[in-house]
Amino acid sequence: MxxxxxxxxxxxxxxxxxxxxxxxxxxxxxxxxxxxxxxxxxxxxxxxxxxxxxxxxxxxxxxxxxxxxxxxxxxxxxxxxxxxxxxxxxxxxxxxxxxxxxxxxxxxxxxxxxxxxxxxxxxxxxxxxxxxxxxxxxxxxxxxxxxxxxxxxxxxxxxxxxxxTHAAGSSQGRQRLVDRAKLVLARDLARRWTLAEVAAEVGVSAVYLTQSFRQVEGVPLYRYQLRLRLARALDLLRDYDDLAALGVELGFSSHSHFTAAFQKMYGRTPSEFRQIALHR
The missing domain is CATH 2.60.120.10 (Jelly Rolls)
Structure with a gap:
């Protein structure tokens, strides 16, 4: 409803x-x-x-x-x-x-x-x-x-x-910085950002951004971006017959790269997950 x-x-x-x-x-x-x-x-x-x-x-x-x-x-x-x-x-x-x-x-x-x-x-x-x-x-x-x-x-x-779980931590200033970086990454999941580009977007040095992100979020910046991409894949699997096209849309270099990353993160390939979720 x-x-x-x-x-x-x-x-x-x-x-x-x-x-x-x-x-x-x-x-x-x-x-x-x-x-x-x-x-x-x-x-x-x-x-x-x-x-x-x-x-x-x-x-x-x-x-x-x-x-x-x-x-x-x-x-x-x-x-x-x-x-x-x-x-x-x-x-x-x-x-x-x-x-x-x-x-x-x-x-x-x-x-x-x-x-x-x-x-x-x-x-x-x-x-x-x-x-x-x-x-x-x-x-x-x-x-x-x-x-x-x-x-x-x-x-x-x-x-x-x-x-x-990992509770967001550190100072309010670092939390706000990390939140700005998260919004930058989420703006275009398929884009292959460099650390320098993200740091420039939020107005700090690459080193400070790297240290702050890991301290606040508990994972490095690249790992966070990968999790966002794969979470989007979980959302879209039911809508794609061509899983290779889905991987490319989310910024993975190839179908094998997408499949390997998905399986490493979730313990199943994209096709196995779709079978479990939609055809039990």
Whole structure:
């Protein structure tokens, strides 16, 4: 079911007493901060296509496929879209009692309603695969409610488990610098950026950018770009019969390069993943 809106579409994929899963696709027409919004209940939001910036007070978080964002109940926020092309996210709301059982106490704020104490966490490649599997299987009508719930809970557990996450760290200045670099890379996933080009775009030295990015994100710049490309591949696999063309579109030098990178990251080739996600 789709809910119409001037700027975005909300597709309800699953509603049970414990879990609600929605696919939110935004046109991204608002370059500057939009109207103030407020979540009625706490949501875990997994961006899987494009980028946007979520503004909460003085905290600005670039939303991309490498992380989960926490939209806390009763918390005001605004959204802007520095990059053209729109974005899409998988939004999930869980029964609060269930979410408290899944979430490590250190991640939660004190009191009621249930809220997270930070705005985002980095997720690992396995969590990215679970996002794609959950979305594809629900959109295609392959997964029954029980399976959908199980996949959703597995994803939440994976995303919140301390061993699989990396919280954004370091100073606010370095965080803002890294966020600018992330927006530069996301602007054109297929472009073969050089370090000097990215550093020039954000106005710092290549050495400082390299050190800052690794400190804040926990991965080097090139690795982050690769993860963005492969996450986009997870999103687009259902739409491409020619996987070689998909690899070229995402900036890989050849089909074999694309396949090898995908398999190394996710443990399956692109064709194997498509078979599992769409033809079970």
């Amino acid at each position: 789709s809910t119409p809106h001037p700027d975005f579409q909300v597709y309800t994929l699953l509603v049970t007493p414990l879990v609600e899963v929605r696919d939110v696709v935004c046109a991204g027409t608002c370059r500057h901060k939009g109207e103030i919004e407020r979540a009625g209940r706490t949501h875990l939001v997994f961006p899987y296509r494009g980028t946007y910036v979520r503004h909460v007070g003085h905290d600005d978080a670039v939303a991309d496929a490498s992380q989960v964002l926490f939209f806390n109940a009763g918390e005001d926020y605004q959204v802007s879209h520095p990059n053209a092309g729109g974005d899409a996210s998988l939004s999930m709301a869980l029964d609060p009692t269930l979410l408290r059982e899944l979430a490590p106490p250190a991640l939660l704020a004190d009191g009621e309603p249930l809220r997270f104490g930070q705005t985002r966490l980095r997720i690992d490649p396995r969590a990215q695969v679970l996002v794609a599997l959950l979305r594809h299987s629900l959109r295609e009508g392959i997964a029954e409610p029980l399976e959908g719930e199980s996949l959703a809970l597995t994803l939440v557990h994976r995303a919140l488990a301390p061993r699989t």
